[in-house]
Amino acid sequence: MKKTILADSILLGVTFVWGATFVLVKEAINTMPPFTFLAVRFLFAALLLFLFMLFFARDALRGIDRRLWFSGAALGLWLFAGYAFQTFGLEFTTSSKAGFITGLSVVFVPFLALWMLRQKLKRNALLGSGVATVGLALLSLTRDLSVNIGDLLVLLCAISYALQIVLVGRYAPRYHAFTLALLQIFFCGVFNLIGSLLFEDISVVFSPDVLFDPWVLWALLICSVLATAVAFVAQNQFQKFTTPTRTALIFSTEPVFAALTAFFWAGERLDLQQVVGCLLILAGTLFAELGGHDDKPQSEPVPSSS
Template sequence: MVRKSLIADLILLLVTFSWGATFVLVKEAIATMPPFTFLGVRFTIAAVLICLILLIFKRDQLHTDKGLIKAGLVLGFWLFAGYAFQTFGLQFTSVSKAGFITGLSVVLVPLFSVWLLHLKPKRPTVIGVLAATIGLALLSLDKVEAANLGDLLVFLCAVSYAMHIITMGKYAPRHKALPLAMYQIAAVAVLNFIGAFFFEPWQQSFTKDVLFNPTVEMALLICAVFATALAFVAQSQFQKFTTPTRTALIFSTEPVFAAVTAYLWADERLSGQAVVGCLLILAGMLFAELGGSDKEETTAEATASR
């Protein structure tokens, strides 16, 4: 179990890297194609890709079990809610504050795990979460600003992402990874297109100038394949071997990867405070990892997911 847990954590770290590394691509793409429309197209491509894999290689897994569809819809709802609240919140608050508040899901997950799944994290994990939270603050916040509506919306984004991790911990052990990821991703695609219909000039996105824009094409291809299809299949497959709290802690490294890739690709400089923040996030993750697997957490998780 310890070996499986370590492998799972490493795979989830690669998933987080794919999200952080594509941040610059997404930022550039949504300057041309609005966020909901971009996400709708991105998740549609990913859902079609997984469906083709199922049709060609895993036809026996392509079925319409009610429990599977329900799991996909619940996961898709929470994931979409996270994107939606963050998108609207960014209209009223700064990117730095949004990054920090979104990262608070690393704190919310262990709290929700105690409440919903009756999981009690080990002391090294708790210390790791606290270190990562302080690191997020140093990385994201340059100054203290008054709270506003955007902060509340982004906090709801953090709640949604935390609930996504919690529900994935519940449903992943029950279903095959490929169909679970497909239904989840398809649900997110549909919900994003609904959001685009009501809040964006989506018709302007489906033109030759936008769809064949090199920046948009590259972002859609890389994000759909690596940061969506492969990433959520991997999360569906491997989160069952670790705990929601450790998953959240691993996901907290996303802004670190985003900052590093922004430095390498966009020549964005990091302040000394931000560097310390990155190191604290990584230290928190490593501290929790070296603290070993929590048998109480694993046993409780297995019981909760039956």
């Protein structure tokens, strides 16, 4: 139980970092195209993590085998797919609707965990997911509830993120957290680099206006170190002591931290509906926490179905 509480607390810290860096990323991609930014962010993070392991965790590097390469590639692929579907979806839908639909990963995770990990559906987790979803709707949605192709693309983004969380629940107990995170980050960077070459002008990276833009430099440094290398090592290390469903609920608080950061950093105001939405997201997370820690994490290897 103590390990679960610690794991949930660490994952909440990871979520805070992701939410707090949202303003930085938003400003940076006004200068650098999104796939290019993500490619540089993830590949730089992979390089930093590799160098760290070379000096402090070399034994873990020696343990990389074919199955670990595959597991890291699968995690990197679904993480990239989430970014890609969201990026294309935003071409056709609003940011508020995209934020809500992306948050629906909290609904998909329990059912994917039931199917892929044979983890039972817990009443408190389902209740928490429902409350958090209502909170996401209040925080993100406006009166425009029409559905278009962009919404469907962002829905695929939510499913991709849900699959990434569930697969971490499968792979994390099997492998060293550093090596699994290293390969996941590396492959996500490679896939984003391919996306950049296909859909963007990657030469913009070498423009002086971009290279010396303080927002871009700070965003890349902070996101590469804290929001990528440290964050994904932490997820791989600590999610094994909790469940994918609880992880998804914790990750659903990201827009709350993003909204708070935007308020204090950029002066963006929240109306009453959005404040209530934030409170419901937090309440949904608490439902899962106060409901007990009897839902067991995936601690043993399971036969692969992917």
